[in-house]
Amino acid sequence: MNVVKLKKKLTRFATKVTQKFRRGDHEKGFIGAGAGAALIAIGASSYLGNVINGMVGSLTGGGAGGASGIATFVNDVVTLIGIISVILGIVEYRRLRKQIFK
Numbered sequence: 001m002n003v004v005k006l007k008k009k010l011t012r013f014a015t016k017v018t019q020k021f022r023r024g025d026h027e028k029g030f031i032g033a034g035a036g037a038a039l040i041a042i043g044a045s046s047y048l049g050n051v052i053n054g055m056v057g058s059l060t061g062g063g064a065g066g067a068s069g070i071a072t073f074v075n076d077v078v079t080l081i082g083i084i085s086v087i088l089g090i091v092e093y094r095r096l097r098k099q100i101f102k
Helices: 002-020 025-044 047-060 064-100
Strands: none
Touching: 025 047, 025 064, 047 064
């Protein structure tokens, strides 16, 4: 009879653990925050904007000087998306962690 009770308790415990982590949603928030940090780094380093600036310059046949406004815009947008992603990722992570450990 002791073995039956122990088996039931272990089954209930395993079910609770698997229900809490079955989808890994809390990890999605963490990954979103990490991706946002990567976007911030790309935007702040001006890498993506410089690449697009060079492409626009080569397409228009002129120097890249006329397209510098495009490069700045692209860097700002990528940085803004990164900041929003970090904030939303952290908020989602905290919300789901609270649900898990209720």
